[in-house]
Amino acid sequence: MASSTLICNTEPWKDLKAHVEEIKKTHLRDLMNDTERCKSMMVEFDELFLDYSRQCAQKDTLDKLLELAEAAQLKQKINRMFNGEHINSTEDRSVLHVALRAPRDKVISSDGKNVVPEVWKVLDKINEFSERFRSGSWVGETGKALTDVVAVGIGGSFLGPLFVHTALQTDPEAIASAKGRQLRFLANVDPIDVARSITGLNPETTLVVVVSKTFTTAETMLNARTLREWISSALGPQAVAKHMVAVSTNLTLVEKFGIDPKNAFAFWDWVGGRYSVCSAVGVLPLSLQYGFSVVEKFLKGASSIDEHFYSTQFDKNLPVLLGLLSVWNVSFLGYPARAILPYCQALEKFAPHIQQVSMESNGKGVSIDGVPLPFEAGEIDFGEPGTNGQHSFYQLIHQGRIIPCDFIGVAKSQQPVYLKGEMVSNHDELMSNFFAQPDALAYGKTPEQLLSEKVPKHLIPHKTFSGNRPSISLLLPHLNAYTVGQLLAIYEHRVAVEGFLWGINSFDQWGVELGKSLATQVRKQLNASRTKGDPIEGFNYSTATVMTKYLEAKSPISSDPVTLLPKA
Numbered sequence: 001m002a003s004s005t006l007i008c009n010t011e012p013w014k015d016l017k018a019h020v021e022e023i024k025k026t027h028l029r030d031l032m033n034d035t036e037r038c039k040s041m042m043v044e045f046d047e048l049f050l051d052y053s054r055q056c057a058q059k060d061t062l063d064k065l066l067e068l069a070e071a072a073q074l075k076q077k078i079n080r081m082f083n084g085e086h087i088n089s090t091e092d093r094s095v096l097h098v099a100l101r102a103p104r105d106k107v108i109s110s111d112g113k114n115v116v117p118e119v120w121k122v123l124d125k126i127n128e129f130s131e132r133f134r135s136g137s138w139v140g141e142t143g144k145a146l147t148d149v150v151a152v153g154i155g156g157s158f159l160g161p162l163f164v165h166t167a168l169q170t171d172p173e174a175i176a177s178a179k180g181r182q183l184r185f186l187a188n189v190d191p192i193d194v195a196r197s198i199t200g201l202n203p204e205t206t207l208v209v210v211v212s213k214t215f216t217t218a219e220t221m222l223n224a225r226t227l228r229e230w231i232s233s234a235l236g237p238q239a240v241a242k243h244m245v246a247v248s249t250n251l252t253l254v255e256k257f258g259i260d261p262k263n264a265f266a267f268w269d270w271v272g273g274r275y276s277v278c279s280a281v282g283v284l285p286l287s288l289q290y291g292f293s294v295v296e297k298f299l300k301g302a303s304s305i306d307e308h309f310y311s312t313q314f315d316k317n318l319p320v321l322l323g324l325l326s327v328w329n330v331s332f333l334g335y336p337a338r339a340i341l342p343y344c345q346a347l348e349k350f351a352p353h354i355q356q357v358s359m360e361s362n363g364k365g366v367s368i369d370g371v372p373l374p375f376e377a378g379e380i381d382f383g384e385p386g387t388n389g390q391h392s393f394y395q396l397i398h399q400g401r402i403i404p405c406d407f408i409g410v411a412k413s414q415q416p417v418y419l420k421g422e423m424v425s426n427h428d429e430l431m432s433n434f435f436a437q438p439d440a441l442a443y444g445k446t447p448e449q450l451l452s453e454k455v456p457k458h459l460i461p462h463k464t465f466s467g468n469r470p471s472i473s474l475l476l477p478h479l480n481a482y483t484v485g486q487l488l489a490i491y492e493h494r495v496a497v498e499g500f501l502w503g504i505n506s507f508d509q510w511g512v513e514l515g516k517s518l519a520t521q522v523r524k525q526l527n528a529s530r531t532k533g534d535p536i537e538g539f540n541y542s543t544a545t546v547m548t549k550y551l552e553a554k555s556p557i558s559s560d561p562v563t564l565l566p567k568a
């Protein structure tokens, strides 16, 4: 593709660039007075309510963004994704996470083959296995039923399942089905994470689920070997068959590791790691904890958004609208970051998950055809639940840099609390902030207002809020397995929309490779220096100096290493 076909060379892109000047003349304080405008910037689907009236945008901004979508062939790209074409061109793969949550009778093909029956074969296997596990008919080496699960995995094999697990932990239905069980995660190769993940657990009653798409990820494999050692040193090496199972696309390596292939749960190369929570990656550990029927609701929620995304016209399409507005903020208004602010503690792991989905997908420097981009793609995502974030980084958002914010609220709390004599329930107290913050950002506070409030003159600059800071508000009816699935799919597709508009490949991740290969070189050096006293060679002065300092610290590894497990 010639650079002339880059999206930034199209008329709609140039038109939007020119449009920025008009928008800069507006202020949200005034735009919010236009009720018709606000009405046109609200969309409801399946009880999800999106209000994007606090975007620095006019109705014609949306029209122009829709023209950009057309120039980027957004509809065709979405269709190509759902049709199983190899849109991940650098890895020559389809991108079919939508097939993971498709109903049984749906036909979604990759390379001429309907993949939905394969998906359901694995789901049925998980259903059956989790029933055996939860009913106590699957027993461990000493004949005891297993109650605790440690899921070992990193990146996409960790963040999505952690997000969903955390979101359901306080859901009444999920609580009831998780009684007496624990699901823990071990991601970091830091041995401290090993210690934390097994503290208080008994190998006799623990199942380890090794989750890795490739089954080669250094961190996961070392952690898996560590927990294998933890099990076999306590129960004997034969116990591994009953206490370890795996989720992977690489079943050959699973078997080599010593896990019974009968206890391996497959997925496919057309599922990207960060899009894999709806595969066995998430479904297995979550079903062990909450039962398959709860997890099935999560899949149904995601599927409802898939259908909406595929078939709804763009001006009513939640992921499309959100994606268009993100591109508007990043590429035209020049706001490179986004804060994800759920007013719901159960969503505390949502931002970390979306960080990977978004930043690993769209943090690219070239177009899908390898042409260097003359504009920045991707956005910097971060976030914390409200109100905690308000007492931390909101200062910068209110008076410092402009960071478009996603306010996510829930109408009914999973855990309602009301104290007699209090003005409002605890959830209403939380939600008072959910409603207040977007307006504070949009309206700000002028020096005139401060003067009329008799604020001392010297404090006026400090107490002024410029306002005109964009946000969206998304209200969910409640937070349960179904709506968690919806939320996940909205963000997954929003990220895809952004990538489709920028003309990049959102489904590869070559940028993570360089650091990994350099670590291999360091690993070899550390081994040679520790065991043979070899001098440090082949590193630059800076790295060599700090490595020398590091090696000077006492290590329990000598020339005759012995196995050492955490004391936890």
Ligand SMILES: O=P(O)(O)OC[C@H]1O[C@H](O)[C@H](O)[C@@H](O)[C@@H]1O
Binding pocket: 154, 155, 156, 157, 211, 212, 213, 214, 215, 216, 217, 220, 273, 274, 360, 509, 512
């Ligand atoms: O599931 P695995 O193959 O172990 O991969 C785990 C993770 O590591 C890689 O480095 C990628 O950056 C992630 O996209 C992936 O999710």
